[in-house]
Amino acid sequence: MKVIIFLYNGVTMLDAIGPYEVLRHMDDTEVLFVAEKKGEIKADSGFIDIHVKHSIDDSKEADILIIPGSTIGFMQEMKNENVLNWIREVDKTTKWTTSVCTGSLLLASAGLLNGLKATSHWKAINLLSNFGAIATKERVIEQGKYITSSGVSAGIDMALQLSNKLVGEDQTKAIQLAIEYDPQPIFNAGNFSNAEEKVRNIAEKKLSKGAKKELGLLGMLKNSKNILKLIK
Numbered sequence: 001m002k003v004i005i006f007l008y009n010g011v012t013m014l015d016a017i018g019p020y021e022v023l024r025h026m027d028d029t030e031v032l033f034v035a036e037k038k039g040e041i042k043a044d045s046g047f048i049d050i051h052v053k054h055s056i057d058d059s060k061e062a063d064i065l066i067i068p069g070s071t072i073g074f075m076q077e078m079k080n081e082n083v084l085n086w087i088r089e090v091d092k093t094t095k096w097t098t099s100v101c102t103g104s105l106l107l108a109s110a111g112l113l114n115g116l117k118a119t120s121h122w123k124a125i126n127l128l129s130n131f132g133a134i135a136t137k138e139r140v141i142e143q144g145k146y147i148t149s150s151g152v153s154a155g156i157d158m159a160l161q162l163s164n165k166l167v168g169e170d171q172t173k174a175i176q177l178a179i180e181y182d183p184q185p186i187f188n189a190g191n192f193s194n195a196e197e198k199v200r201n202i203a204e205k206k207l208s209k210g211a212k213k214e215l216g217l218l219g220m221l222k223n224s225k226n227i228l229k230l231i232k
Contacts, residue, residue: 001028008036008073009076010043016100019098064096066103070101101120105128114132122151
């Protein structure tokens with residue numbers, strides 16, 4: 001089983017590492033981190049750099065493709081025809097094509113989610129409808145071979161669901177135990193619909209602050225209408 005996780009500048013680390021930690025425990029599975037070009041990839045926090053050994057030029061097929069999200073970086077990748085063409089090409093070979101958070105917007109931009117239900121981070125989910133997908137606020141959504149998951153931590157749930165399909169319940173339970181995934185959050189505020197308005201406002205400010213920081217890191221233009229919608 002070959003798994004490709006696509007990385008790009010501005011990626012949110014848990015979007016990629018969450019599924020990696022689950023799927024790497026499946027037997028006979030190879031997980032590769034792939035970027036447009038080999039070399040250093042900078043995470044959205046600006047604190048972590050990842051050295052990627054594989055490029056899209058030498059990674060044209062996979063059993064599973066995972067597209068993680070980001071705070072702002074996904075906007076740049078949505079316009080990158082080289083990356084979008086690669087996603088389409090790899091998708092032709094996959095058994096499962098998946099996303100975490102705003103990664104679903106890359107799949108949608110590539111035309112893979114037309115007419116399908118899909119989810120994303122609550123801050124960006126409405127953008128999906130601009131690219132033919134049916135924006136649906138659920139944690140994990142399966143439509144044929146496409147599985148999209150909502151923000152950041154949902155990638156772990158998505159990967160466990162995928163593992164269950166591939167290696168069965170016992171193996172997946174064992175993986176869940178191996179990573180000791182037993183979430184017991186102190187507050188019931190991890191879902192937009194459950195969070196109080198004042199908590200939503202604080203979260204909005206944190207995301208805006210992170211987005212503006214990432215814009216500086218990536219050197220992206222601040223006059224992009226879509227970007228401004230996200231960081232308002």
